[in-house]
Amino acid sequence: MVYVVVACRALLALVFLVSAVGKLRGRGAFGAFVAEIRAWRLVPARSVPVVAGGVVVAEAAVPVLSVVPVPAPFGPLVAGFLVAVFTLGIAITRRRGVSARCACFGRTATPLGRRHLVRNVLLLGAAGVALAPVTEPGTAPAVLVAVGSGALGALLITTMDEITALFAPLPDAPRS
Secondary structure (H helix, E strand, C coil): HHHHHHHHHHHHHEEEEEEHHHCCCCCHHCCCHHHHHHHHCCCHHHHHHHHHHHHHHHHHHHHHHHCCCCCCHHHHHHHHHHHHHHHHHHHHHHHHCCCCCCCCCCCCEEEECCHHHHHHHHHHHHHHHHCCCCCCCCHHHHHHHHHHHHHHHHHHHHHHHHHHHHCCCCCCCCCC
């Protein structure tokens, strides 16, 4: 079980690192994130920049809290809280019929959809597993494999929109 917990912690740390860096890679990236939060219409317009800033700070804290040796697994706790809030926000936005986009990792502008909810449910599961206590250190090679597995999972999650676009039907060709 220790290796599954390590893999889930690595996955969460890397997903939130990519998310925070994607939103902070430039003024335009953060501005686009603020615009998307505004488009969700879940918080008062004047609060949007503060909420967006708080989200990015919390996302940046997850990787740090995941590697700092503290008795409680604060990284997975913060990650689980953020994912739960994001999931609720996506569900409310979709239910209202608001046309909003996912600026989750700062580089795609895919409209919010069911796949984002599924992704978040998977992340919530990973956060739940990552909360389990690690009672034994494990062997170094096995821990490296677990971290590598978490990294592979993070790669798949952070590129999910691009991967699903590869399998989307092609638009009809214009008729001449």
